[in-house]
Amino acid sequence: MNRIDRIFQDLRAPANEGGGKALMPYLTAGDPSVEATGRMLTAIQDAGASVCELGIPFSDPVADGPVIQASMTYALDHQVTVGQVFEMVSRVRPSLSIGLVAMVSFSIVHRIGLTKFVDDAKSAGFDGFIFPDLPLEASGPAREASAKAGLILSMLIAPTTPDDRAEQIARASTGFVYVVSTSGITGERAELPPELPKRIQRLRGVTDLPITVGFGISSAQHVREVVSVADAAIVGSGMMRRVAQARAKSEDQAVKIVGEFTRELASGLSPTAGASAGG
Amino acid sequence: MTPDPTTTPPAEAASAAVPDPTGPFGDFGGVYTPETLQHAIDQLAKAYQQARSDPAFDKQFTQLLRDYVGRATPLQSAQRLTEHIRAADDCPAGKGAQIWLKREDLAHTGAHKINNSLGQALLTVRMGKTRIIAETGAGQHGVACATAAAFLGLKCDVFMGTEDIRRQQPNVKRMELLGTRVVPVESGSKTLKDATNAAMRDWMATSEDTHYIIGSVVGPHPFPMIVRDFQAVIGRECRAQCLDQIGKLPDHLVACVGGGSNAAGLFYPFIDDASVKMVGVEAGGRSNQFGDHAAPLTYGSPGVLHGSLSYVLQNNDGQTAPVHSISAGLDYPGVGPEHAYWHDIGRVTYTDCTDHDALEAFLLLTRTEGIIPALESAHAVAHAVKMAKDLPTDQTLVINLSGRGDKDLDEAIRLLGM
Numbered sequence: 001m002n003r004i005d006r007i008f009q010d011l012r013a014p015a016n017e018g019g020g021k022a023l024m025p026y027l028t029a030g031d032p033s034v035e036a037t038g039r040m041l042t043a044i045q046d047a048g049a050s051v052c053e054l055g056i057p058f059s060d061p062v063a064d065g066p067v068i069q070a071s072m073t074y075a076l077d078h079q080v081t082v083g084q085v086f087e088m089v090s091r092v093r094p095s096l097s098i099g100l101v102a103m104v105s106f107s108i109v110h111r112i113g114l115t116k117f118v119d120d121a122k123s124a125g126f127d128g129f130i131f132p133d134l135p136l137e138a139s140g141p142a143r144e145a146s147a148k149a150g151l152i153l154s155m156l157i158a159p160t161t162p163d164d165r166a167e168q169i170a171r172a173s174t175g176f177v178y179v180v181s182t183s184g185i186t187g188e189r190a191e192l193p194p195e196l197p198k199r200i201q202r203l204r205g206v207t208d209l210p211i212t213v214g215f216g217i218s219s220a221q222h223v224r225e226v227v228s229v230a231d232a233a234i235v236g237s238g239m240m241r242r243v244a245q246a247r248a249k250s251e252d253q254a255v256k257i258v259g260e261f262t263r264e265l266a267s268g269l270s271p272t273a274g275a276s277a278g279g
Numbered sequence: 280m281t282p283d284p285t286t287t288p289p290a291e292a293a294s295a296a297v298p299d300p301t302g303p304f305g306d307f308g309g310v311y312t313p314e315t316l317q318h319a320i321d322q323l324a325k326a327y328q329q330a331r332s333d334p335a336f337d338k339q340f341t342q343l344l345r346d347y348v349g350r351a352t353p354l355q356s357a358q359r360l361t362e363h364i365r366a367a368d369d370c371p372a373g374k375g376a377q378i379w380l381k382r383e384d385l386a387h388t389g390a391h392k393i394n395n396s397l398g399q400a401l402l403t404v405r406m407g408k409t410r411i412i413a414e415t416g417a418g419q420h421g422v423a424c425a426t427a428a429a430f431l432g433l434k435c436d437v438f439m440g441t442e443d444i445r446r447q448q449p450n451v452k453r454m455e456l457l458g459t460r461v462v463p464v465e466s467g468s469k470t471l472k473d474a475t476n477a478a479m480r481d482w483m484a485t486s487e488d489t490h491y492i493i494g495s496v497v498g499p500h501p502f503p504m505i506v507r508d509f510q511a512v513i514g515r516e517c518r519a520q521c522l523d524q525i526g527k528l529p530d531h532l533v534a535c536v537g538g539g540s541n542a543a544g545l546f547y548p549f550i551d552d553a554s555v556k557m558v559g560v561e562a563g564g565r566s567n568q569f570g571d572h573a574a575p576l577t578y579g580s581p582g583v584l585h586g587s588l589s590y591v592l593q594n595n596d597g598q599t600a601p602v603h604s605i606s607a608g609l610d611y612p613g614v615g616p617e618h619a620y621w622h623d624i625g626r627v628t629y630t631d632c633t634d635h636d637a638l639e640a641f642l643l644l645t646r647t648e649g650i651i652p653a654l655e656s657a658h659a660v661a662h663a664v665k666m667a668k669d670l671p672t673d674q675t676l677v678i679n680l681s682g683r684g685d686k687d688l689d690e691a692i693r694l695l696g697m
Contacts, residue, residue, distance in 0.1 A: 059598040060472060060584065062479045063313040069466050069476075082596045106311055107583040111597030133311050133583075160318035160486070169314070183315060184484030 003127040004099045004152050004175040007050050008210040008231065021227035021269045022050035024212060025262050026103065026236030028071040029054050029088070030080030032247035032254050037085075038092045041100075043259035048266030051099035053130065053214075053234055056085055058105040063132045065187035067237040071244065082108060086124040093125030101154065101175070102126045106134040109142070118145045128152030128175050136169050143172060154178045154212075159193070163202065170207040176232065177207055181215045187237045189216035197229040223268030235265055303500075305623065308616035310499040312586045316479070319486035324501045326406045331508070336405065340398055344512060347430065348393050352513075353382045354520035354677070359647040364667045376531065376670035378663060379677045380650070381517050383541065390653065390682030391513060391541045392423035396492055398509030400427035403490040410434040410489040414478040416443055416471030417607035418450025419653075419682060420494030425459035427492075435459040438477040440469040443607060450686060471611050472599060475585055495538025496615030499586030503543075503615050510544025517677060518548050525675055531666065532557045534679035535658040536629065537573065537609035539618045541681035546627060547617075556628070559618060560662040562604035563631035569594075573602040575614045576622050576629040589616040605634035605694070606654035606687075636661040638694055641684065653682035654691065 001009075011020045025044050029037045041052055057072035057080055064072070089100060102121055109117045109131060121129070128151045134142060136155065146153040152175025157166045160183060170177045179200060182193050200211055210231035217226060218238030226233040242261050246254040303309050310320060330336040344350040357378040365375035383391040396413075403411050411433050415421030421437040428435035437454055441463045444451055454461050467473035475493075482491040496503040496510075521529050532549060534542035536559035549555045564572030572578065575590040582591035584599060592600035592612040604610040621627035632640075637654055640661035645651045652660060656679070663678045670676065684691065 059467065060476050062476050062585075063315065063483070065480070066466065073467060076598060105583075105597070107593070107599075108597035110581075110583045110588070111593055111595065132313055133586075135310055135312065135314060135317055138309060138311060156314040158313070158315040158317070161314055162318070165317075180315060183486075185480045 002150055002152055002175065004051060004101065007099050008176065011050065011231070022210070022232035023048060023223065023262065023266050023269055024051040024053055024232050024234045025049050025239050025258070025265070026053040026055060026234060027258070028057055028068060028075055028240055029085040030057055030075030030078065031071045031240065031243055032074070032251050033078065034080055034084045034088045036251040036255055038088045039255045040258045041092055041096055041098070043255055044262045045096055045098045047259045047262035048269065049098055049262050050232070051101060053101050053103050053236070054089070056082060056102055056104040056108060058108060060107070061105060063185060065185040065237055067187060067241045067244070071240040074244070082112065086120055089124040089126060099127045100125060101128045101130055101152070103130040103132065106131045114141055114145050118149050118151065122149045122151055126151065128154065130154050130156070130178060132156060136165070136172060139172065147174065152176070156180050157203070159183050159199070166203060167206040170203055170209065173209060176210040176212045177203060178234070179203070179211055179213045179230065181213050181217065187216065188218035188241070192216060192222060192225055200229045220265055220268035223265050227269055233265070233268070304503070304617045304620035307581070307589050307619040308500055308503060308587050310586060311583045311588065312479070312499045313483065315483040316486070316499070319482060320499055320501070322406070323490070326402060327501055327505055330402055330405055336401070340401055343397060344394065348387045348397065349385065350512065351516040351520070352385050354517060354524055355380045355382055357648055360644065361667070363643070363647050364664055365672070367668065370668040373671060374668055375672050376667040376674040376676045377672065378667060379525070379529070379675060380648070380680045381513060381545065381677055383513060383679060383681045384650065384652065384656070384683035388419070388423050388426050389685060390419045390423070391510060391544060392420045392494065393426065394512055394544065395494070395506050395509040395540060396420065396423035396427045399490065399492040399505065400424070400431050400433060403433060403492070404431055406490060408488050408490045410436070410485070411492050412436045412438065412478050412481050412489055413492045413494060414438050414471065414474040415494065416440070416474065416610060417686060418443070418447040418454070419608060419686065421459070421461070422450050422453050422457070424492050425454040425457035428459060429457045436462050436481070438462045438464050438474040438481070440464045440471065440474050442469040443471065443474070447607065447686065468601060471607070472585070479585070495540040496543045496617060497538045497585055497587065497589070497613055503587065503617055506540050507543040507547055507617060510540050511547045513541065513544040513679065514546060514548030517545060521675070521677070528552055528555055529677045530554070530556065530674040531670070531676040532679070533560065533659045533663040533666065533676060535560050535609060535655050535681060536576070536614060536618060537562065537611050537655065538613070539615040541679050543615060543617055545679045546621070550626065557626070558662060558666070559627055559629045560658045561629060561631040562606060562609035562658060563633040564603040564605070565634060570601045571603055572631065573604045573610050573612065574631040575612060576618060577631040581619065584613040587616045589619040590614050590622070605637055605690070606658065608653065608655040609658065630662060632658040632661045638691065640664060641691055642695065650680065651684035652680055653684045654687045656681045
């Protein structure tokens with residue numbers, strides 16, 4: 001069984017101490033260094049994360065907001081390569097139990113070659129993929145290659161995605177369904193959209209896969225709101241903004257802040273801590 | 280979708296019939312964009328299909344091209360340039376093709392860009408949207424969009440890299456004068472490709488009331504098809520003018536290729552005319568070294584950039600390469616997918632021209648014809664001059680003079696040391 005599937009299965013088991021919900025921090029591989037990213041993976045695991053969405057830096061990340069783009073630019077300016085990221089993952093994988101999902105532009109996958117990319121990612125220890133710029137219509141070969149390798153491929157559903165298309169995407173996804181909370185790009189937002197619970201409920205009708213929500217989540221309270229209706233919360237820009245601030249001091253500081261922020265966000269996984277769980 | 284070299288169709292299979300409704304040009308094109316954009320793209324495809332089959336839309340567009348843009352642009356015999364070529368030491372006796380110029384520089388705003396901007400702005404109004412956004416490098420597409428926005432009463436934001444804002448101040452001022460907001464883009468390389476990223480990002484959050492007017496035959500389907508169709512007026516006019524003024528179809532067409540909209544517009548109506556040979560001229564920059572040029576069809580390979588599969592300049596990791604050209608309008612790491620298709624089936628030949636040769640041609644056309652060309656168009660002139668020396672005098676060669684050079688004066692004068 002794929003590790004992502006197992007993680008969510010375990011979480012859903014009755015009487016799970018974490019409340020059955022998952023936190024999925026996003027990290028840009030190579031910001032501030034590939035080595036530091038390796039240590040951050042351990043830090044987020046220790047702080048209560050279940051899965052890491054590990055972004056492979058890309059020169060033209062159209063779906064990402066200014067924080068993640070700047071983070072990727074920083075990594076690329078420091079000559080981070082896909083090979084280095086794979087090498088780091090294979091080094092730290094044996095000491096990790098969290099799921100690792102590569103968030104990577106299809107531009108990179110196409111250049112390296114789909115089969116080679118999937119095989120190399122699998123050997124390194126990745127459990128699956130998010131290709132943010134590969135729409136349903138073009139996803140056939142990537143879904144096939146991922147399935148063949150035993151890896152999951154989660155596809156995004158946007159607020160503007162019509163219902164019937166959302167159903168098709170949910171059916172075509174494996175591992176989990178990725179629901180984009182708001183229109184536009186990744187980034188922190190003060191409030192989550194009020195129609196989110198309804199969208200998730202609708203999807204529950206067509207898929208048994210865990211439903212994760214990303215874009216705009218940046219506090220324990222957001223996490224609490226999201227997991228009251230969904231299975232997992234993805235936090236990216238809030239994380240990388242802290243990394244950018246901390247790395248000016250030192251890499252150690254950046255690793256530390258990632259652990260601390262993850263712990264803070266993870267407090268939102270428990271429905272008991274304070275505010276009502278209502279969406 | 281995997282390219283299979285054994286099934287590449289022969290050149291004569293090239294047809295005006297692509298793309299099919301799903302968007303690929305052979306193996307190229309398609310849609311590689313975030314799901315957040317799918318809805319807007321679907322909406323655009325539908326609106327365009329409806330507009331295209333509505334005679335009233337065509338009538339309105341054609342009328343504005345005549346009354347507002349000043350079309351048809353002339354097809355001019357370049358007599359002194361032709362004589363100059365024939366008189367050159369390296370031009371053998373009996374050689375030196377007759378050169379003609381398709382004068383897109385005479386269109387309103389000084390380049391072919393207005394054809395597409397106006398067409399898509401009309402489409403915006405038709406879709407009931409009130410705001411347009413655009414990316415711009417040299418500023419020509421930005422100015423064309425700002426112009427169309429002012430003319431049709433639309434709100435307009437143009438994204439422009441801060442590096443380009445610095446280099447292209449006059450066009451920034453023109454846009455602002457026209458009531459457009461120029462949004463500086465600080466990310467990445469701070470040039471055209473980053474402005475394109477920024478425009479796409481804006482569109483993801485605003486597509487309900489906003490249309491993104493992409494400036495070339497690039498991006499996800501249906502953009503390459505829409506831009507080509509709006510620019511195809513160049514080729515349709517040119518074909519009719521050749522038959523009328525020369526009495527036959529031209530033997531050769533030459534156009535510069537950055538994203539490739541002026542070339543696609545000229546070539547497309549001639550694609551099924553097997554006797555007409557076509558050459559697209561890319562920006563050869565300083566040298567053929569990676570990073571020194573902007574010639575993906577000449578030196579690049581297939582890859583995904585800005586929503587479609589085409590030839591791109593990327594490193595082995597799929598990261599977009601830095602590019603260079605003397606001409607800001609050609610300074611782009613990708614090219615339209617239909618050009619990739621024409622390249623692979625052999626229907627169009629693609630080559631490149633260096634900064635140096637383009638600058639020489641810039642001066643040559645200025646001095647022989649009294650026309651200061653855009654540095655982009657000077658690439659086509661440079662290659663055409665080279666070609667003409669090997670062609671018999673009874674052959675005709677049409678250069679697409681895609682824009683005028685007013686915007687390039689400072690740069691050209693600096694480089695020419697005048």
